[in-house]
Amino acid sequence: MKIRDIRTYFLNASCGKLISDSARTLDSIQLVIVKVQTDEDIEGTGYTYTLRAGEGVKAIIDKELSKIVQGRNPLEIEDIWNDMCKLTDARTHGGTATNSIAAVDIALWDIKGKVERKPLYRLLGGKRNKVPIYDTDSGWLHYKPEELAANALKLLERGFKGFKIKVGKRNLEEDIERLKAVRNAVGDSLTLMVDANQAFGVNEAIRRGKAYERYDIYWFEEPTVDSDINDYAEIASALSIPVATGEWIYHLDIFQKLIQKKAADIIQPDVCRVKGITEWIKIAEYAKNYEIPVAPHFNMELHTHLTCAFSNGLTVEHMPWLTYLFKIPLVIKDGYALAPEREGHGIEFKEDFLH
Numbered sequence: 296m297k298i299r300d301i302r303t304y305f306l307n308a309s310c311g312k313l314i315s316d317s318a319r320t321l322d323s324i325q326l327v328i329v330k331v332q333t334d335e336d337i338e339g340t341g342y343t344y345t346l347r348a349g350e351g352v353k354a355i356i357d358k359e360l361s362k363i364v365q366g367r368n369p370l371e372i373e374d375i376w377n378d379m380c381k382l383t384d385a386r387t388h389g390g391t392a393t394n395s396i397a398a399v400d401i402a403l404w405d406i407k408g409k410v411e412r413k414p415l416y417r418l419l420g421g422k423r424n425k426v427p428i429y430d431t432d433s434g435w436l437h438y439k440p441e442e443l444a445a446n447a448l449k450l451l452e453r454g455f456k457g458f459k460i461k462v463g464k465r466n467l468e469e470d471i472e473r474l475k476a477v478r479n480a481v482g483d484s485l486t487l488m489v490d491a492n493q494a495f496g497v498n499e500a501i502r503r504g505k506a507y508e509r510y511d512i513y514w515f516e517e518p519t520v521d522s523d524i525n526d527y528a529e530i531a532s533a534l535s536i537p538v539a540t541g542e543w544i545y546h547l548d549i550f551q552k553l554i555q556k557k558a559a560d561i562i563q564p565d566v567c568r569v570k571g572i573t574e575w576i577k578i579a580e581y582a583k584n585y586e587i588p589v590a591p592h593f594n595m596e597l598h599t600h601l602t603c604a605f606s607n608g609l610t611v612e613h614m615p616w617l618t619y620l621f622k623i624p625l626v627i628k629d630g631y632a633l634a635p636e637r638e639g640h641g642i643e644f645k646e647d648f649l650h
Contacts, residue, residue: 296334296337296369297334297368298364301329301331301361302332303356303357304353305327307323308344308616309322310616314435317492318492326343327349327395327398329341329342331403331406339401339409339639340402341397341398341399341401341571342567342642343395343567348391352394355392363378364379370406379395380396383395394567394568397568400573401572404640407639408639408640414640414641415641416634419601420604424634426599426610427632428457428595428610428631429458429459429613430455430457432615432616433446433447433449434458434490435461436462436463443477444476444477444481445480447477455630456486457487457513458485458487459488459490460488461490462489462491467502470503470507471510474489488512489507489515491515493517493520493521501530501533504530508534508535514536515537516539518530521540524549524558525556527540528556538559539562547574550578554582561587561588562590564592565591568592583605588609590609590610592612599611623635
């Protein structure tokens with residue numbers, strides 16, 4: 296079997312609402328979709344997303360990665376992945392190059408699943424077909440305390456068991472007011488997480504983390520910038536709340552250092568940022584050896600498969616921004632995301648968006 300053709304598509308994808316956290320406000324993201332066609336008429340679909348520079352990602356795939364992939368055996372995923380990393384210097388840098396590799400790599404794994412007639416999670420050795428899913432899409436920073444409380448009640452009605460609330464208001468008191476409103480509304484019925492999106496310095500992160508503790512917070516996500524692992528280690532050692540991070544970390548070796556220094560209790564790799572499924576697997580395997588849970592960022596459709604495949608897969612994140620693009624949406628039932636049983640990853644984009 297050989298790869299015959301690669302096609303890419305660029306799309307400005309609406310989030311369906313205003314999104315806000317301590318770092319940014321947005322209402323859309325950029326999506327690059329990849330179709331890899333083989334000479335046996337098996338097609339693999341991959342995709343990645345960016346907040347900006349999506350056309351640059353598309354250009355890297357069209358002008359550089361396609362040269363490496365054309366004519367290769369699509370089942371030689373590791374070899375192709377290594378060659379893409381070497382070409383783009385993506386072993387040391389993150390951003391457009393790693394996103395580009397991810398899209399192609401995801402398509403190759405989709406082909407492999409179709410060749411072996413297995414859904415992705417079973418292809419990777421998964422024994423379970425569902426994982427807990429928590430909601431982030433109801434907890435944005437611009438929501439008022441009463442809105443958060445109402446949203447939390449709606450989540451309970453829909454069967455969700457977890458709710459992540461954005462923090463990082465100018466004053467600690469404002470953050471506390473938000474957490475207090477939700478706890479008063481739902482009691483212990485929802486597991487609560489908080490996410491600062493790297494808003495604080497070390498001392499302020501510790502100060503706020505200690506204040507959040509009284510509200511029985513399951514994890515404190517991205518309390519500070521992720522460029523200094525020692526800062527994370529200091530915060531993690533000072534707080535009783537588990538510290539989570541990883542959505543903006545692009546490479547296995549950084550996750551390894553994070554884990555070795557006990558700087559994170561939960562890691563959150565994003566398959567579209569860490570050069571695809573091939574590297575995501577390496578990260579999850581390494582974390583499993585240290586008994587570190589994995590709770591991946593965004594991409595609930597792909598991450599349900601990956602989280603099902605690993606015993607240390609903890610939960611996936613409900614942000615349904617891409618749902619309207621797919622022919623068959625991810626099934627969520629009783630607080631769990633159900634992995635599709637279709638061959639490969641089972642994600643198909645509606646034809647209207649492929650132009």
